[in-house]
Amino acid sequence: MKYNSVFDIIGPVMVGPSSSHTAGALRIAKVARGLFGKNVCWAKIYLYGSFAQTYKGHGTDLALVGGLLGFETDDLRVAKALELAKQNGMNVAFFEDTAATDHPNTVRLLIGDEASSIEVTGISIGGGKVQITELNGFALRLSGNHPAILVMHTDRAGAIASVTKILAKHQLNIGHMEVNRKDVGQDALMVIEVDQNIADVILKELEEADHIRNVTKIDS
Template identity: 70%
Template sequence: MKFNSVFDIIGPVMIGPSSSHTAGAVRIGKAARTLFGKRPTWAKIHLYGSFAKTYKGHGTDVAIIGGLLGFDTDDTRIGKALEMAAETGMNVQFVQDEASTDHPNTARIKLGNEDESFELVGISIGGGKVEITELNGFELHLSGNHPAILVMHNDRFGAIASVTQILAKHEINIGHMEVSRKDVGKDALMIMELDQNVSDKIEKELAVANHILQIAKIVD
């Protein structure tokens, strides 16, 4: 097995007993918060496999909520995340789901506010690393360990080119890219993991490109 860093072996700097059940859970929660774009007023979290069996003992519950509050893996407030969420008015519910999944450390996070809702599926693959495998019904493979942009767009010719041309103009390299759609001619989701963060200025430029509906980004 190839490791890129010593942290791939010992895991990240973190609060909690388990890089998979705690640090990974924080990152899944934070990815949901980042992609939703704001603090939710409610969250319903389905836990599967070993997440469901040991989530209280390993702190998976406080870790996910800490992520939803925007905390990093080493934030000392994680242990009080449930109380802090309640203080902000966030209504939180955990479900120990018995459905089978491809990975034992799987969480489905449904969240929202009075106006909109959002759904994300994430898995913790060890060492604090995660993958996002579903977003609002779109299948994807997003590591969450690199800067990334997620682009909702019309399924039309030229949509992908309009984004890649802007990134090329600003000398931003794409490390991984995939496109998912639910049906021909409907909305599609473009995911790009990048070698560097996208500035707010570039994000605004992407948002008005041809056939683009919505932009979200994950920064390193």
């Protein structure tokens, strides 16, 4: 992991105590919420490695639920996230999984409502930075060093072009891009790393592009 400044090491403005166990965990869950695209009614959260061993002491459980509620890393409501989730009717269960993982700060989230669900795996790599490594069976490769856009779409001709055209219009340079699909004409996923954070107005424009189902972002 390459750090560009002392702020990468210190981490983001946040509710503590740990940039990796708190801020990073919250960001993973918030990305999962963004990918789901609506309020989360239930969550099954599987913790691995260091996350599983220290999640209560480091507030990882609060951070993950805070992320599912849509909170930012510096939102004081994170400290009451479990209570607020219950008030909002969100059922949350935590599981300490002993399976071996490539990174000690790994979490797998199964989230959904009465109609649909998704599965997201992410790792907190330090300084509040995160990587999403899997989405609904799609293996992802995100460096964690750059802002990224995750685009769920239908595998149709023109879907990729509609996204890249919008990015070019807003002068967003693509540093890395990959596309995975379940099968011809089925669910597909674009993973795009860019050189600057994506404004919400651009995100909205991407969501309205042809064949696009859902768009979320990971800021640097």
